[in-house]
Amino acid sequence: MEHNLRDYFEKTLKEVAIDCVIFGFHAGELKVLLLKWKGTDGWSLPGGHILLDESANDAANRILMERTGLGEIFLQQYYTFGAVNRYTHYSEAELLEKLEITFGKGFFEGIIFRRTVSIGYFALVEFDQVSPAPDWFTDECRWWNLADVPALLFDHNEMIERALTALRQHIRNQPVGYNLLPEKFTMPELQRLYETILDRQFDRRNFQKLLMSYDILEKLDEKRVGVANKSPFLYRFDKLKYERAMETGVAFSM
Amino acid sequence: MEHNLRDYFEKTLKEVAIDCVIFGFHAGELKVLLLKWKGTDGWSLPGGHILLDESANDAANRILMERTGLGEIFLQQYYTFGAVNRYTHYSEAELLEKLEITFGKGFFEGIIFRRTVSIGYFALVEFDQVSPAPDWFTDECRWWNLADVPALLFDHNEMIERALTALRQHIRNQPVGYNLLPEKFTMPELQRLYETILDRQFDRRNFQKLLMSYDILEKLDEKRVGVANKSPFLYRFDKLKYERAMETGVAFSM
Structure with a gap:
């Protein structure tokens, strides 16, 4: 992927991204899957871009599959994040500087770092069935207890908060558990x-x-x-x- | 606006749009505000693009204000429409051909007609307080009874259906009426x-x-x-x- 990042970006929408709040449940704790970006101490939600010939929902399912190995999961769009500046705890310049140490100066020129609107999805997955997998961009992918989530990259803390609100709304109107609990x-x-x-x-x-x-x-x-x-x-x-x-x-x- | 369409598009996000389902209530009927595109018989929801220095929510409020004259209205984001092809009843080619008769050949080259993801908002407004206003692009703006809505441009029929579902979900969890009824x-x-x-x-x-x-x-x-x-x-x-x-x-x- 490192080699054809530019090719990849030619094949995706540039101003729209997808971010997924993947909730898992284990030992009485609600957890969320996070990725650590290479060469930084910054964690983010799993996310990605929409291919030109792929719907937003398909892109979200693909990203979920890539990070968890799971398909056919309840995945719900809950909010689209459209603030002008979505950098909350880490500034754009700070993040770019750290990434360029790992990936090389100018590696991201004209790609990734531009204003992006992100469509938020949340998924409920069975903790035991997931094998968290980092991508080429990240060196760690693991579950965090909701209570312990650190200051994240971009507006991802807000994304988790809103996903939790949406999940609570959801549980009041629809059953929950099918993808969160073991079969029995x-x-x-x-x-x-x-x-x-x-x-x-x-x-x-x-x-x-x-x-x-x-x-x-x-x-x-x-x-x-x-x-x-x-x-x-x-x-x-x-x-x-x-x-x-x-x-x-x-x-x-x- | 006709003269600086290109300038305007330089100042907006290109792959993301906003569409608003504006519900009004009058004489026991739920209504929705629609615009007819110049030189076509195609109707659509009021919508527009997000300025580079404007959040998605601010853009939705601006569009609502432009079409209805109303500010401080309950406006709720309910779904983002991300299908690859969002032309349902009118094909892209058919629409472009009709528009070019009015606006001139090549007028839209490189703008508007590209894949766009649209963030859907719905608003509840007091019917009597609204002065529907067409924009430079449309020659009619008026209320339609929900039951009479014709086959619309793009995926706007689906947008209205989903907005109605969202409104019904909303009314089960939150009060409704403040912006839909007269003061007394x-x-x-x-x-x-x-x-x-x-x-x-x-x-x-x-x-x-x-x-x-x-x-x-x-x-x-x-x-x-x-x-x-x-x-x-x-x-x-x-x-x-x-x-x-x-x-x-x-x-x-x-």
């Missing part, structure tokens, strides 16, 4: 996911009653073993019913 | 607005009870006169409380 899970695990996203506690019985009323869950004839005291039943989502509920909407009113 | 209105008028947007009927008492529970309405010591049979009380929104409800959200669960 317990009711307390599902409740923990909802509590983590919404940053609130719910009554166990009311939660179970409401979620069962959506008619998207299948209670299995199987229990989680090895859990202290109790052996809770396992559940899984009925994919067809879940997808229908995504279309028609459900009201999470707790 | 009756409860049946407010109910009619909700019924029109959601395309459903509500029980009069339940509706009133729910809306009053939001604590955003002020019942006035005044009645609408000249209405057959009854003289219903007038209400108005308490602007501060309304704005707070926009922040915190309300659940319209009927």
